[in-house]
Amino acid sequence: MRRPLVAGNWKMNGTTSHAWRLVNEMTDAASSLEALDVVICPPFILIPQVVKQCEGTEFAAGGQNLEVHAEGAYTGEISGSMLVDHGCSFVIVGHSERRNLYGESDALVAEKTATAHACGLRPIVCVGETLEERENGRTASVVERQVRAVIERAGMGVFPAGIVAYEPVWAIGTGQTATPRQAQEVHALIRGLLRQENSDVAAQIRILYGGSVKPDNAPELFAEEDIDGGLIGGASLEAADFLAICRTATH
Numbered sequence: 001m002r003r004p005l006v007a008g009n010w011k012m013n014g015t016t017s018h019a020w021r022l023v024n025e026m027t028d029a030a031s032s033l034e035a036l037d038v039v040i041c042p043p044f045i046l047i048p049q050v051v052k053q054c055e056g057t058e059f060a061a062g063g064q065n066l067e068v069h070a071e072g073a074y075t076g077e078i079s080g081s082m083l084v085d086h087g088c089s090f091v092i093v094g095h096s097e098r099r100n101l102y103g104e105s106d107a108l109v110a111e112k113t114a115t116a117h118a119c120g121l122r123p124i125v126c127v128g129e130t131l132e133e134r135e136n137g138r139t140a141s142v143v144e145r146q147v148r149a150v151i152e153r154a155g156m157g158v159f160p161a162g163i164v165a166y167e168p169v170w171a172i173g174t175g176q177t178a179t180p181r182q183a184q185e186v187h188a189l190i191r192g193l194l195r196q197e198n199s200d201v202a203a204q205i206r207i208l209y210g211g212s213v214k215p216d217n218a219p220e221l222f223a224e225e226d227i228d229g230g231l232i233g234g235a236s237l238e239a240a241d242f243l244a245i246c247r248t249a250t251h
Contacts, residue, residue, distance in 0.1 A: 002228045004036040004222070004228055004229040004250060005036060005037040005039065005206050005228060005249075006039070006229045007038075007165075007229075007230070008039070008236025009041045009064060009092060009232065010040075010064075010236060011064070016049060019050060019053075020053070021239075022239050026239055027057045030057045036246060037058070039060045039061070039062045040059060040061055041091075043064070044063065044064070051086060061087055061089070062083075062092060063088050063092065064092050065098060066079060066083060066112055066116060066119075067079050067080075067115075068108070068115045079119075080115050080120075084119055089120075089121065090121060090163075091122075091124070092126065092165075092231070093126065094113070094125055100169065106146055109125070109146070110149045113150050113158055117157070117158045117162065122163065123162045124208070125164050125165065126166075127143050127147055127166060129143060129168060129169060130142075139168075139186060144189070144193060147190055148193070151193075151194075156194075156201055159201045159204075160204035163208060165208040166187055167209075167211050167231060168211050171210075174212060177214075178209070180227075184227060187207045187209065187224065187227050191207060191226050206229060207226055207228055208227070209230050210230055210232065210233065215245055218248040219251070222248055222251075
């Protein structure tokens with residue numbers, strides 16, 4: 001049985017005081033979350049603080065993005081080795097906001113996935129379709145294209161330590177959520193694509209759902225066979241909501 005994982009993506013939110021309160025509330029409840037893995041992905045500047053607060057717990061820290069180069073004249077960027085040096089073990093790759101707001105292509109996302117793996121980070125690779133693509137019946141083809149780009153560049157060796165997160169773009173920060181059936185269909189598709197390459201990896205890899213997940217819709221989503229947890233955005237900024245979602249994932 002796959003161990004559930006819930007990751008909180010704080011995006012560009014958080015101050016030192018807010019992070020201190022939020023993480024303390026979360027880690028105080030760590031004893032009730034032993035049946036799953038929890039990852040906190042704060043803005044880069046808060047990573048050292050969050051890592052320190054998570055010491056002695058099972059909580060892990062992750063970055064929200066990384067640069068493909070190890071070092072050099074890339075002003076404003078953060079390398080995978082820097083994330084590792086500051087205590088991260090995960091990194092989000094290819095989030096829809098990176099793809100759509102900053103123009104990250106499938107090829108670049110695949111390159112970042114390979115870079116993360118080479119640095120010893122566990123990539124959380126995000127895939128998902130826009131509303132227009134879904135309405136035009138292209139969900140399967142878009143997700144398959146995104147997944148295959150990663151496999152072709154980074155190889156199956158990235159998984160099952162690496163993770164895939166299905167995040168329909170139309171459900172990110174909109175309040176809309178894929179129905180459990182819609183989400184399960186895409187999760188099953190992703191697992192099926194990986195099964196074509198390696199059945200053992202496909203059986204072990206954790207596939208997360210992301211897109212306006214909240215305490216009230218998490219139980220139905222996480223009950224689906226191929227949904228192994230969530231990549232949580234807004235709800236990860238409230239300890240009570242995030243902890244409620246985490247507890248749901250263990251049932």
